[in-house]
């Protein structure tokens with residue numbers, strides 16, 4: 001036969017390449033002509049990112065941020081309707097600049113310096129009671145008046161409220177211990193600001209504004225539902241806090257009809273005692289009864305490597321099932337680098353506890369049985385690239401396990417965890433890392449589209465609500481696609 | 491029913507945990523009582539490693555080396571009969587100390603300094619011809635005599651022959667470009683030493699000695715088969731070089747009857763022209779005819795990210811099949827962090843070219859189709875942890891993709907690539923990283939045993955030779971197991 005070749009068959013090669021491409025997230029998406037033209041633009045812009053001398057996803061985000069923000073691709077991703085944010089924490093949503101310039105400039109704001117080099121804030125009508133291991137309280141208004149130029153003070157306050165720094169992040173945060181301590185210290189510092197009722201309300205509204213501006217249309221918010229206090233020291237209970245979230249969300253929707261809303265995942269710290277978690281689960285069941293359309297479920301938060309395991313809390317977590325109630329779980333699990341430890345078992349236990357999604361799931365690749373379960377049961381992994389990098393699970397984001405998950409279309413969504421702590425955008429920075437770092441040359445407009453659709457499909461919304469939200473999203477998407485295109489040149 | 495529980499079923503949980511454990515490499519290995527007692531010792535020693543403040547696999551090997559060398563677990567792994575090394579390069583096998591103290595101290599050794607801050611060596615009976623972009627040649631013997639104390643000179647020579655350094659590796663090698671340039675410069679520096687016939691022979695014998703001492707019983711050596719020269723400048727051809735390897739191997743076996751031998755994988759640089767590679771493939775076919783029991787196959791070497799792709803060389807690589815010859819391939823492929831580039835396509839193309847094994851395969855997790863092919867066809871991945879870390883593909887070895895591959899018992903072997911360049915042991919350091927870093931708490935004596943058996947099963951030996959080698963290995967293993975045990979305490 002003429003033309004017989006003994007080398008690799010180019011047709012078979014092409015088939016396998018196409019097969020692999022079709023297996024990735026959004027790989028089988030049928031694209032409109034307009035979407036294909038957007039894809040040409042995306043490919044061109046991504047090529048610019050890949051040919052940089054410094055490839056942003058391989059760099060620490062603190063160093064890459066300026067490069068990313070300046071890139072046209074990032075601009076496009078900001079504009080893209082990205083759907084929902086399903087993994088973000090209550091007090092790490094709003095740019096710290098807002099806390100410094102707005103919250104701390106309010107009257108009656110006191111500050112003290114702790115003996116562990118952090119700060120505390122409180123609003124009080126009269127001088128607040130002294131706090132242990134803290135300097136005496138100073139009224140910020142008087143302190144600023146005394147200093148004349150408050151820039152230095154404000155910078156120092158800002159530094160206490162976020163992990164982000166212009167200094168070398170490797171030197172500032174040499175280990176997971178250091179970065180987690182600083183992370184928790186920052187929450188300690190902003191606590192007194194954000195739990196003050198007027199700030200609490202404004203903070204949430206500002207969060208909705210910022211996420212909306214970043215083209216996010218729906219939020220599922222992990223919230224501690226703390227006791228919120230008034231100027232006179234009186235405090236509100238958790239139902240009040242949840243009610244406030246709900247009222248404010250409705251208020252926001254009334255002025256932003258293309259915003260779909262928010263739900264709350266009630267969270268408790270995983271360092272707490274069993275009895276405390278048991279009470280929290282009971283409280284969650286009660287709140288779910290009282291706010292059936294607003295409370296999405298329950299989760300445990302805090303550094304997994306040092307916290308107690310899900311298995312340790314199993315009796316508390318089994319309560320709803322025992323009482324015939326359905327309390328959806330959204331467990332953080334597998335946010336660890338250590339393999340085979342008790343904490344590393346959380347992933348499988350989260351699935352055995354019927355978790356609706358998995359927060360992070362960084363260790364999922366190391367757990368073939370858990371991975372298989374999560375795939376078959378369609379339990380999505382909430383991947384937070386920048387969080388995992390800043391908290392030192394992985395250095396070069398190309399080595400993030402979600403790279404492989406995206407290539408095999410594992411159920412997943414991209415989220416931002418604590419953008420205010422990392423100095424990242426509400427969602428776009430993480431989308432950039434996922435699209436460029438995880439996806440490499442391979443991800444395309446279909447991947448982005450699928451990520452957005454996933455964020456709605458894997459939400460706690462009812463199927464009917466999901467359809468509504470998807471209609472809303474599709475309208476935005478069509479507009480976005482129409483606006484951003486290059487003419488195909490072949 | 492009494493005792494009904496609604497929480498997770500502990501029995502199901504245990505089943506899933508056991509299932510996952512059984513899926514890992516060596517997870518279904520039936521262990522003898524003695525092996526179980528060795529396992530208790532291994533678990534204890536590994537626990538010591540995991541509870542260190544600085545976890546060695548998460549550190550750069552240059553910083554971790556001292557910790558690893560001092561650890562009792564490492565001592566045990568050195569003693570363990572590890573089977574074969576299937577991925578190591580001809581001139582990066584022997585501790586550079588030997589080159590400095592032995593090779594450069596021979597008579598007639600000349601050195602010059604290149605204008606790119608490296609050095610060149612040559613042995614010559616008379617003053618050698620000047621080399622471009624190099625200082626005049628100096629006779630090392632005279633230079634050392636002049637200096638009196640040669641320690642500084644020797645340190646400087648050593649520094650030119652290896653990547654290993656006591657300085658901060660992140661500062662020394664800030665990027666892949668820098669580390670690869672230094673890597674290739676080191677090969678340039680040692681070239682004139684190791685291609686001098688008397689050194690060439692002694693280097694290989696010393697390599698066999700060092701690998702044997704590290705309890706390696708068989709080697710498959712990737713060799714460039716360069717022109718080896720004599721003192722008078724005459725050179726030998728590739729057949730001579732191959733013959734020399736074979737003769738020396740036989741000589742070594744005659745004095746070490748429990749060493750099983752070596753085979754050569756003929757390699758060519760992947761930066762070469764198509765015509766050069768075509769000639770190399772033809773040469774490999776000829777050498778295979780002439781040394782059927784000694785030449786194992788062919789490979790292309792050099793930095794993959796900057797080299798030409800396998801697809802570029804497809805016509806050359808298809809030659810053997812076209813001529814009805816069988817030339818086994820052992821391609822380096824997927825030694826890259828970039829996804830979806832042309833180079834990243836090498837993995838699939840290596841498989842389409844019927845590669846017998848895959849060198850590195852670092853990108854395999856990002857290629858579900860290639861991964862599936864490699865698994866089904868039993869094409870083993872040669873995993874070289876320290877090499878991938880030093881050449882900056884991954885920082886924390888727990889994030890190495892082989893962690894997941896080991897958990898699902900993907901066909902793989904552990905190897906050392908260029909131990910002399912990395913300052914690592916012939917094989918034990920990489921075994922340490924794999925056992926502690928990839929395996930975490932989960933890997934055990936069965937994993938180690940399977941890794942050793944894999945190294946023989948995935949070798950180029952015939953099935954009959956594999957059986958022989960396994961008998962030899964089993965004898966060593968039984969002795970090792972008998973010697974290293976703790977009494978089980980329950």
Ligand SMILES: [Zn+2]
Nearest residue numbers: 089332359417
């Ligand atoms: Zn979180």
Ligand SMILES: [Zn+2]
Nearest residue numbers: 579822849907
């Ligand atoms: Zn190699």
